[in-house]
Amino acid sequence: MRRQDLINTARALVADHKGLLAMDESTPTCNKRFAKLGIPQTEEARRSYREMIVTTPGLGESISGAILYDETIHQSKKDGTPFVKVLQDAGIIPGIKVDTGAKDLAGHPGEKITEGLDGLRERLSEYFKMGARFAKWRAVLAIGDGIPSRGCIDANAEMLALYAGLCQEAGLVPIVEPEVLMDGDHTLERCGKVTEEVLRMVFNKLNSQRVMLEGMILKPNMVLPGLNCPKQESVDEVADATVTSLLRAVPAAVPAIAFLSGGQSPELASARLNAMNIRFKSRLPWALAFSFARAIQQPALEIWKGNDANLLPAQQALYHQAKCNRAARQGEYNASMERT
Numbered sequence: 001m002r003r004q005d006l007i008n009t010a011r012a013l014v015a016d017h018k019g020l021l022a023m024d025e026s027t028p029t030c031n032k033r034f035a036k037l038g039i040p041q042t043e044e045a046r047r048s049y050r051e052m053i054v055t056t057p058g059l060g061e062s063i064s065g066a067i068l069y070d071e072t073i074h075q076s077k078k079d080g081t082p083f084v085k086v087l088q089d090a091g092i093i094p095g096i097k098v099d100t101g102a103k104d105l106a107g108h109p110g111e112k113i114t115e116g117l118d119g120l121r122e123r124l125s126e127y128f129k130m131g132a133r134f135a136k137w138r139a140v141l142a143i144g145d146g147i148p149s150r151g152c153i154d155a156n157a158e159m160l161a162l163y164a165g166l167c168q169e170a171g172l173v174p175i176v177e178p179e180v181l182m183d184g185d186h187t188l189e190r191c192g193k194v195t196e197e198v199l200r201m202v203f204n205k206l207n208s209q210r211v212m213l214e215g216m217i218l219k220p221n222m223v224l225p226g227l228n229c230p231k232q233e234s235v236d237e238v239a240d241a242t243v244t245s246l247l248r249a250v251p252a253a254v255p256a257i258a259f260l261s262g263g264q265s266p267e268l269a270s271a272r273l274n275a276m277n278i279r280f281k282s283r284l285p286w287a288l289a290f291s292f293a294r295a296i297q298q299p300a301l302e303i304w305k306g307n308d309a310n311l312l313p314a315q316q317a318l319y320h321q322a323k324c325n326r327a328a329r330q331g332e333y334n335a336s337m338e339r340t
């Protein structure tokens, strides 16, 4: 294991107040988002969309790493330049999603287990050769009546730890993503309790698998009330609940926590991250950063709509959203930064 290389990569991924752009939607997920906007669900449309993203001028000012998907890491610009090279030239570290998706967990109605360990060692070595220096694996945990169960938390945490160990062996920084979903009518408090329980189990398993905490990044959900919960707390209350749970459950040896956006609007995701960085500035052992997909890409996708005539305004929207999130890392985001 190249210990110092892993530490250096993990630090570089959150240096200079930058963060990660998750552009690793699987083909079915990307197609679903395209379908909503009437964009053709073809490989060429997905390639063209990803070309719009990676060629955004100035993207590297706010983005330190981009998470690709297997299809995307093999793709190139129209002129033949591989996306990996485009990113590297922009000072952005290429990463890769390596799980193969969440499937129903046997014996646990309503719960999922993320798959992808078969052949992972070989895939990681291939991705490293292609230029990837970090990886991502997402576990999904739903909150509901009697769930998440201990069995589901335990199994997903075990998979995350085995994946993280293999990544570090291959020289890739593992992004460890246990996502507690926003769907449901649960309270903020319940989300906090579940998030803490999940994170404790994840770190327990990471330790069992001898994962070097200094060479990984945690990608959790923010602590939020369920989407259908009648009580929706303020930005500051969400910031407090989130950081309180993280301080209780995440070891200080972890260099950074990069949140997923999970379906929050870009404005709320930025405002909540901003509030955390303002309110807890001097008390945080780790960097609090972002690894958003929808909260960075969605406005750009809605402008682009599959038509390259909209390329420039779409890229401007992407650049802007990334910039807002870099500002939020510094506690300098302000709703007035939003485009009208």
Ligand code: 13P
Residues within 6 Å of the ligand: 022, 138, 177, 260, 261, 262, 263, 291, 292, 293, 294, 295
């Ligand atoms: P969202 O920010 O859209 O939740 O996506 C982050 C991600 O990478 C999910 O795995």
